[in-house]
Amino acid sequence: MKDTLLYNARLIDPEAGTVSEGALLLSGGRIKAIVTSADEIATLQGQTEARDLNGAHVAPGIVDLGVKVGEPGERHKESFKTAGMAAAAGGVTTMVTRPDTSPAIDTPEVLEFIRRRANETAPVNVLPMAALTKGREGREMTELGFLLDAGAVAFTDCDRVVTDTKVLSRAMGYARSLGALVMGHPQEPILSKGAAASSGKFASLRGLPAVSPMAERMGLDRDIALVEMTGVSYHADQITTARALPALERAKNNGFDVTAGISMHHLTLNEMDVADYRTFFKVKPPLRSEDDRQAVLEALRTGLIDVIGSFHTPQDEESKRLPFEEAASGAVGLETMLPVLLRLYHAGEVDLPTLFRGLSLNPAKRLGLDCGRLSAGAPADLVIFDADKPFILDRFKLQSKSKNTPFDGARLQGKVLQTLVAGTPVWSA
Amino acid sequence: MRFDQRHLLGIEPLRPDEITTLLDLADRYVTLSRQREKHASALAGLTQINMFFENSTRTQSSFELAGKRLGADVMNMSMQASSIKKGETLIDTALTLNAMHPDLLVVRHPHSGAVDLLAQKVNCAVINAGDGKHEHPTQALLDAQTIRRAKGRLHRLNIAICGDIAHSRVARSNLLLLHKMENRIRLVGPSTLMPSGIADFGAEVYDDMAEGLKDVDVVMMLRLQKERMDGGFIPSEREYYHRWGLDAEKLAHAKPDAIVMHPGPMNRGVEIDGTIADDINRSVIQEQVEMGVAVRMAAMDLLARNLRARPTELAV
Numbered sequence: 001m002k003d004t005l006l007y008n009a010r011l012i013d014p015e016a017g018t019v020s021e022g023a024l025l026l027s028g029g030r031i032k033a034i035v036t037s038a039d040e041i042a043t044l045q046g047q048t049e050a051r052d053l054n055g056a057h058v059a060p061g062i063v064d065l066g067v068k069v070g071e072p073g074e075r076h077k078e079s080f081k082t083a084g085m086a087a088a089a090g091g092v093t094t095m096v097t098r099p100d101t102s103p104a105i106d107t108p109e110v111l112e113f114i115r116r117r118a119n120e121t122a123p124v125n126v127l128p129m130a131a132l133t134k135g136r137e138g139r140e141m142t143e144l145g146f147l148l149d150a151g152a153v154a155f156t157d158c159d160r161v162v163t164d165t166k167v168l169s170r171a172m173g174y175a176r177s178l179g180a181l182v183m184g185h186p187q188e189p190i191l192s193k194g195a196a197a198s199s200g201k202f203a204s205l206r207g208l209p210a211v212s213p214m215a216e217r218m219g220l221d222r223d224i225a226l227v228e229m230t231g232v233s234y235h236a237d238q239i240t241t242a243r244a245l246p247a248l249e250r251a252k253n254n255g256f257d258v259t260a261g262i263s264m265h266h267l268t269l270n271e272m273d274v275a276d277y278r279t280f281f282k283v284k285p286p287l288r289s290e291d292d293r294q295a296v297l298e299a300l301r302t303g304l305i306d307v308i309g310s311f312h313t314p315q316d317e318e319s320k321r322l323p324f325e326e327a328a329s330g331a332v333g334l335e336t337m338l339p340v341l342l343r344l345y346h347a348g349e350v351d352l353p354t355l356f357r358g359l360s361l362n363p364a365k366r367l368g369l370d371c372g373r374l375s376a377g378a379p380a381d382l383v384i385f386d387a388d389k390p391f392i393l394d395r396f397k398l399q400s401k402s403k404n405t406p407f408d409g410a411r412l413q414g415k416v417l418q419t420l421v422a423g424t425p426v427w428s429a
Numbered sequence: 430m431r432f433d434q435r436h437l438l439g440i441e442p443l444r445p446d447e448i449t450t451l452l453d454l455a456d457r458y459v460t461l462s463r464q465r466e467k468h469a470s471a472l473a474g475l476t477q478i479n480m481f482f483e484n485s486t487r488t489q490s491s492f493e494l495a496g497k498r499l500g501a502d503v504m505n506m507s508m509q510a511s512s513i514k515k516g517e518t519l520i521d522t523a524l525t526l527n528a529m530h531p532d533l534l535v536v537r538h539p540h541s542g543a544v545d546l547l548a549q550k551v552n553c554a555v556i557n558a559g560d561g562k563h564e565h566p567t568q569a570l571l572d573a574q575t576i577r578r579a580k581g582r583l584h585r586l587n588i589a590i591c592g593d594i595a596h597s598r599v600a601r602s603n604l605l606l607l608h609k610m611e612n613r614i615r616l617v618g619p620s621t622l623m624p625s626g627i628a629d630f631g632a633e634v635y636d637d638m639a640e641g642l643k644d645v646d647v648v649m650m651l652r653l654q655k656e657r658m659d660g661g662f663i664p665s666e667r668e669y670y671h672r673w674g675l676d677a678e679k680l681a682h683a684k685p686d687a688i689v690m691h692p693g694p695m696n697r698g699v700e701i702d703g704t705i706a707d708d709i710n711r712s713v714i715q716e717q718v719e720m721g722v723a724v725r726m727a728a729m730d731l732l733a734r735n736l737r738a739r740p741t742e743l744a745v
Contacts, residue, residue: 201626205441207541207562207598210625277542321520323540325561 003027004423005048006384007041012059013374014357024058026380029422033376053384056417059356060372061093061124061381063363064334065261066158066183066237067312069095070401071117072110073102077402078314080114083334084122085399086312088427090335091383091416094125094371096363099136100158106131106142108150115151123426124419125381127367129154132171132182138162141171148180153367154235156183159284159329161219163189169226176232181366183235186219186244187285196325197286202271208324213241213288220244224251227258235366236260239305240288242295249304259366261307262296262358264337267344269293269406279320279327280406283311300358301350307366308358310337314402332400336407342387342414352387380423389415432731436548436555439564440605448606452574452583455720455727462498462723471730472501475532480522481558482508482538487693487718488558488567492535495725501533519543520550527551532736533729536560541598554732556725562598567728568692569602571720573610575713576647578720579688584611589641589683590632591617592651592673592700593662595624599692600651604632617641618673621662638673642682650675650691653700666699676702680711688713 007023011034022036025044035041044050064087070077087095097114099105105114111130118126130152134140137160144155155175161184162168175182195211197203203210220236224247227234239248239260251258263283271287281287288296299305313330320327333340341359344350364372371379395408419427430450434442461467477496481489489505496503508522517525519538526534527550534555536544541561548555559565577583588607594600594616607614614632616623627634635641642648653669663669675689689705689712697703706712 199625201629204595204624204626204630205601207560207564207601209562212625276545318518321518321546323519323538323543323546323561325540325542 003032003048005041005044005050006053006058007045007050008055009053009058009384010055011374012057012352012356014060014353014361015373015375017353019057019352024374024382026423029380029424031374031376031378031380034374056384057352057387058374058382058384059352060360060374060378061383061419061421062091062338062359063094063096063367063369063372064092064310064312064337065096065307065363065366066098066309067095067334068098068100068314068330070314071101071114077316078400079121080118080126081121082399082401083312084124084126086332086334087122087124088419089399089416091338091385091419092124092334093381093383093419093421094127094364094369095122095334096127096129096153096367098158099129099131099156100160104131104136106134106136108143108146111147111150111152124421127151127153129156129183131155132157133162133167136160138164138167141167141174144171144174144178144180148178154181154183156237157185159185161185161187161189165222165226169230172226172230172232176230179233181233181235183237184223186216186223186236186239188215188218191215191218192285195286196282197274198271198288200271200289202274206274206277211286213243213292216241216285217244217247220247224256224258227251227256233257235307238263238266238285238311239299240266240285240296241292245295245299245304252304259306259362260304261309262300262305263309263311264333264340265311265331265406266293267297267300267308268340273406274324277324278406279322279324280331280404280408282324282327282329283331284329297344297349301354303357306358306362308341308355309363310334314400315404316402320404330404332398332402332405335398335400336393336405338383338385338416339393339412339414340407343412345387346413380420382420383416384418384420385414385416387414389413391415432735434732435735437566437728437732438545438548438555438557440566440569440602440609441564443609445609448570448573448609451570451724451727451731452577454730455570455574455723458723458726459720462719467498468500469498470500472496472499472533472733475501475733476530477501477503477533477535477729478526478531479503479505479535480508480526480537481506482536482543483559484509485537485558488537491718491721492558492725495722495729496533498722499726499730501729519547523547523550527553533732554736556728556732559598562596562601564602565598566602567721567725568599569606570728571717571724572603572649572690572692573606574720574724575690575717576688578716579713580646586612586647587615587645588612588647588649589615589617589645590649590651591638591641591675593622593653594618594651595622596654597651603649604630615641615645619663638679639682642679645683646687648675648680648683648687648689650689650701652692652694653696670699674698674700674702675705677705680705687711690714690717692717
């Protein structure tokens, strides 16, 4: 089989922090070379299957850390097939899935079941995370070793905070001895219980039960202390408030193995977007103030926040068509993440290499994967997109089985033209 | 004089002139209600359904009486006893009701925003009779009516709202309304009962009653919910009464002609001293109840006029 040459492309290299014009030579499902000299490209065109990308951007495929798929238990909301299609359509080449299913993914048997389901039906790579404690109940640790052997890439109880610090410290210590990554949800659970919004004028005027943004910092402070105690590798799933950032910075400066993520929603929306109780804007943690959004955006630029994720959370109409307090949290995001985040690029708030450092490079590095880069030898997991193409988002055209996006009707710019996994197209516009 | 609302979901969307329109009409309904023959026909032929997802005696009977005085067919639905217990969602309940073609739907619900949600799904005019901690517009309107009649104006007054601001929809609606009408507002209470972001509300905040009540024209007391009394938000009932309960000594800091208001039902000896509540020279609590019926008549009349797509120009 001939090698493939993608030429006339704008190559986004998050490692080098550059966008350069050139070509990408693919061979055997991997990137063989990055070619920038015009002569060389001309020569290669004759020897390969050459495709003119007409100036489209090429970036390493997105590694989405924290995707909820409804299997097992909630297949009516999302299956591996529909989530996989949504991922492919959104340029996500690796879904790192969450264990907050029912039942929770807390035994090697359940993990093997979902890996099989994923391999059979999803067109993109699927890497599962497993629960840190049995049933995500925060009482006993799961069989971390067996789960690791079965392919779990990280351990997390997702949005259920392990309140018993003894349980958490033991689970972290055990994970440390296995070299496993623990993902936490920094939140003081008692302070944030029942909250549907961030405390402040907006929540007060809307009369919504609210949590102080300080609860995030308190949760993070505790987790960092336990990291210091146990030496575990720790990733905070979402840091969404300005107040938590100094704690994160200190932990990193002290040399702890700590990284942090942020959701696409907290980077692009604020609490005011909830407006008249629009439940599609109800996410967890709740949307924050504009000051917080600006602060986390700056932290993304400086690299203090490492990873951007969609926190794809499919919910059916019934669980959203309720009074705000009672409505389910979460939004779908696999397919909308790239165009939504390109808003930040078009507004001049982040450049493309920074965006893909958070979307592809850093999550891959954190999980020890060799994808997420545009370099020779890396897997040819790629997203080819037109960063400028305008469109109006219609939620009913999404691939996801659930349509709960806050961006319905939004004017966006940027369309995925093609998604490649190991050199093979899994999505073409 | 115009009133351009399809629903009455809160004070927030109302313009000052709409508030004045409504209060002017309510004045006429006060006169009507004081007559032996109290009937008018503004709502004749219309169906009014009162849907209360939360217990209420006062507000529900006030709405019922208001509807009946204007000739509407009034039905009360106690939603606690009905299908909501059988797992029916709010939207389904709304659609079911909608199929019965009501013209006016009066709704109270324990969750903020629930009445807005319901209003999106029905064809009739919806009146918010209190949603969670969000708004209670007719209470704010009846309070405004009471103040306007007692003070002769509804602007440039110093008004203190005291007590459990955080959990009170009455406080929110009053704050919005009194701001729109250009009054100076003080919020008085312990910080555990103040909502977050209080600094951005455009009101002066006091944690001391004597300072907070100094030279005010109006003292509005709020009800302290039983479930908040012990240990959670305040240490005890008696400590609360000692510091924030309205008695003669604290009231002495207000202007000599200051009026005392309470949305009811009162906890005598908790947030208000019984003798203050009964003092006919200071307390306007009974007037508030009377204004309640008149204001609700006016609100439903105006909404019904819009419903019938009549011109909303009023000959007041």
